[in-house]
Amino acid sequence: MTIKRAVVIGAFSLALSGCGTAVTVLQDDAETAKDLRQRQTYCQSVPRAYSGLVYDFCILNSPPSYTAGGAQVGFIPLIFFDLVASGVLDTIILPYTIYRQSEDGSLWIR
Template sequence: MTLKVTAAVSIATFVLSGCGTLNTVLRDDVAATRELRKQKTYCQSIPRVYSGLAFDFCMLNAPPDMTGVLVPLVLVDMTASGIVDTVVLPYTIYQQSVLGNMGIYWRPSGS
């Protein structure tokens, strides 16, 4: 493999590993919401329909990331999540009607 192909595959793998849709559709609720709790998002729940986009918006709705890396990655992921969310829409509509929203609960330290 050339260096360009290796770099492209590495970047694609990195982006997909953080993909909001993969985190919310292919993983159980506890695993999916753990990342949002870790980022201390201010969101309390996310819908299952277009859950990847909701996941990404919740990642942005958190205390500021001092490294400056999170925001550009989330913005790139929003495009991919929007496309994949549309593809899995029949499944997520069914899941939403059966299970409702995914709850995200955390307590700020000292509370």
Template structure:
């Protein structure tokens, strides 16, 4: 049971918006959002995990996907990730404020 919980936590954090934008390179976050064809033009570094999650939701659907099925399946996952990202973003706030001042937002387009 303990190992399963650790694996679940690792998988959750790997897809976490904060990990995608703060820990990984800017180009990795840009590539991920471009792959999803998100309509967002930039992601601010302050609370970037939450912004990344909502940019992921603000993307067109892939081929062969029903709009209602996709949105209904994605909402619970994004809500869970938003809670985790919000907590991590708050802990990382001093660092992300500094990065926002020195480097600006992560530009997608």
């Protein structure tokens, strides 16, 4: 395996670990709502269809987070990459999320 291929695979894996679609579809609803509340987003609910995109926009619409050292958390260009990845994944799983929307409704945050 070349270094270039390893870097691409590593970057892709890292992006999917924080992917909005993975968080909203694979994670428990209570954990997702708790995460969005902790980030102090202004979103009140997240629809199931295209939930990854909505999750990412909620993150973009939250105040910036800072670590104890003062460094900003949530690098903005990475979230734009995640918006593209979430858009593609949300489109692929659209039949499932439409079913979940009709059965469970939206994910309420507050």
